[in-house]
Amino acid sequence: MTETESIEYDVVVIGAGPVGENVADRTRAAGLSTAIVESELVGGECSYWACMPSKALLRPVIARADARRVPGLSQSVQGPLDAPAVLAHRDEYTSHWKDDGQVQWLEGIGAELYRGRGRLAGPRRVVVTGPDGKERVLTARHAVAVCTGSRAALPDLPGLAGIRPWTSREATSAQEVPGRLVVVGGGVVAVEMATAWQALGARVTLLVRGKGLLPRMEPFAGELVAEALTEAGAELRTGTSVESVTRENGTVVVVTDAGDRIEADEILFATGRAPRTDDIGLETVGLRPGSWLPVDDSLRVTGHDWLYAVGDVNHRALLTHQGKYQARIAGAAIAARASGEAAEGTEPWGAHAATADHAAVPQVVFTDPEAAAVGLSLAEAEQAGHRVRAVDVDLSSVAGAGLYADGYKGRARMVVDLEDEIVRGVTLVGPGVGELIHSATVAVAGQVPISRLWHAVPSYPTISEVWLRLLEAYRG
Numbered sequence: 001m002t003e004t005e006s007i008e009y010d011v012v013v014i015g016a017g018p019v020g021e022n023v024a025d026r027t028r029a030a031g032l033s034t035a036i037v038e039s040e041l042v043g044g045e046c047s048y049w050a051c052m053p054s055k056a057l058l059r060p061v062i063a064r065a066d067a068r069r070v071p072g073l074s075q076s077v078q079g080p081l082d083a084p085a086v087l088a089h090r091d092e093y094t095s096h097w098k099d100d101g102q103v104q105w106l107e108g109i110g111a112e113l114y115r116g117r118g119r120l121a122g123p124r125r126v127v128v129t130g131p132d133g134k135e136r137v138l139t140a141r142h143a144v145a146v147c148t149g150s151r152a153a154l155p156d157l158p159g160l161a162g163i164r165p166w167t168s169r170e171a172t173s174a175q176e177v178p179g180r181l182v183v184v185g186g187g188v189v190a191v192e193m194a195t196a197w198q199a200l201g202a203r204v205t206l207l208v209r210g211k212g213l214l215p216r217m218e219p220f221a222g223e224l225v226a227e228a229l230t231e232a233g234a235e236l237r238t239g240t241s242v243e244s245v246t247r248e249n250g251t252v253v254v255v256t257d258a259g260d261r262i263e264a265d266e267i268l269f270a271t272g273r274a275p276r277t278d279d280i281g282l283e284t285v286g287l288r289p290g291s292w293l294p295v296d297d298s299l300r301v302t303g304h305d306w307l308y309a310v311g312d313v314n315h316r317a318l319l320t321h322q323g324k325y326q327a328r329i330a331g332a333a334i335a336a337r338a339s340g341e342a343a344e345g346t347e348p349w350g351a352h353a354a355t356a357d358h359a360a361v362p363q364v365v366f367t368d369p370e371a372a373a374v375g376l377s378l379a380e381a382e383q384a385g386h387r388v389r390a391v392d393v394d395l396s397s398v399a400g401a402g403l404y405a406d407g408y409k410g411r412a413r414m415v416v417d418l419e420d421e422i423v424r425g426v427t428l429v430g431p432g433v434g435e436l437i438h439s440a441t442v443a444v445a446g447q448v449p450i451s452r453l454w455h456a457v458p459s460y461p462t463i464s465e466v467w468l469r470l471l472e473a474y475r476g
């Protein structure tokens, strides 16, 4: 390899998932030449093995559950889901795992795509090993943005790889419904995939090490989702760990720490995520391979003025929308610094500081019922030292909820900061609440005073009237 082979750009982005794409979009829009390196498919985990396929699998499940709760309609939707049609729609939605559309989009914004594995080779240098084994050196005049995302983390169980367990990749791309599926884990991926595959015809057993589901949310979220999953026919075992797992004549055999033996056709480990940083040359710039990359609010890696880490890889909030938000900010910060501006996040609009990451992250769990939350839970707010009070509302008391579904079941919590009289967090659980959470995000991120919230009048008869009930409950 000679120096003449090095190609210079203003910005080099490693990883063309949703986050890398958005960094490139912003730097290109600012007139900076940008190369983007991708080792698999442009569009990343989200498009092919995460958000898109999982939501395509869940949409008919949720729509059918909603329809079954509407008098006059429920009789027409009592049958099973058409699993082959659902899987075929999922395949369409993931563009059959082809990235032509997204490659075209990259071309449209004028970013240069390099197919292959990108590795740092010292400050501002990235070596790309292409599919043909050929190496190219890219040099960044201003910034390298690491957007390599995360992968499923498997537990350390002897012989696990040999039994070909499902991770989120297989759970979102499987072409057949397994007869029996064991799901290990109680977080978002576990409950969403348990919901989808149970409704598609699998008999699901959920093994959860902790006390309940969705441990990062208010406790009632996990309780309501657990109740519904059980009603749907899934078996839920909490306080249960996997001791060993083998495959005998094709059948998965799980032995739990209680000594129980469970047989299944497939086993999904939804047991967390690990950063994709083990082989990206971090050691060449003094960082530890395999680690999450800590960043400041402009997404710059601590101690490196040219290196950014954006999206899952920095471990701030492992969500596409939050990663894309960071990407917009990182892109703006790179452009500002390239043009000599300070970009220290001091502008009133905070264009270069990802402040929402700290206390206003929204998340929707696409189960039946849906669970949606933004900001801090009561426990988190107390831990952070805020003096807060939580008010709860039974969603069945809201007129719009009664219209939405017969026998509507759900709950809402608003966590109010008693010093500043603003909302620190909101959690909503119930059918249809996913589309409501943005109202709470505006209240939390905007730090809207409770006294003003009374003047944000929700339409009648919508589930949004929960806001009135929450304010009334707070006023007492």
Ligand SMILES: Cc1cc2nc3c(=O)[nH]c(=O)nc-3n(C[C@H](O)[C@H](O)[C@H](O)COP(=O)(O)OP(=O)(O)OC[C@H]3O[C@@H](n4cnc5c(N)ncnc54)[C@H](O)[C@@H]3O)c2cc1C
Binding pocket: 014, 015, 016, 017, 018, 019, 020, 037, 038, 039, 040, 041, 042, 043, 044, 045, 046, 047, 049, 050, 051, 052, 054, 055, 116, 117, 118, 119, 147, 148, 149, 150, 168, 172, 189, 276, 279, 280, 310, 311, 312, 313, 317, 318, 319, 320, 321, 322, 323
């Ligand atoms: C089952 C599941 C469902 C989810 N559902 C949702 C949802 O509904 N909503 C939501 O907001 N979030 C969801 N998420 C989270 C979401 O998928 C991630 O937050 C998002 O994909 C992160 O985007 P990213 O660009 O940081 O990383 P990724 O999407 O992981 O993209 C990283 C890209 O970098 C590439 N790459 C890695 N290493 C290299 C290298 N050395 N050289 C070149 N390229 C490299 C990868 O091939 C990949 O294309 C879900 C996650 C899972 C697992």
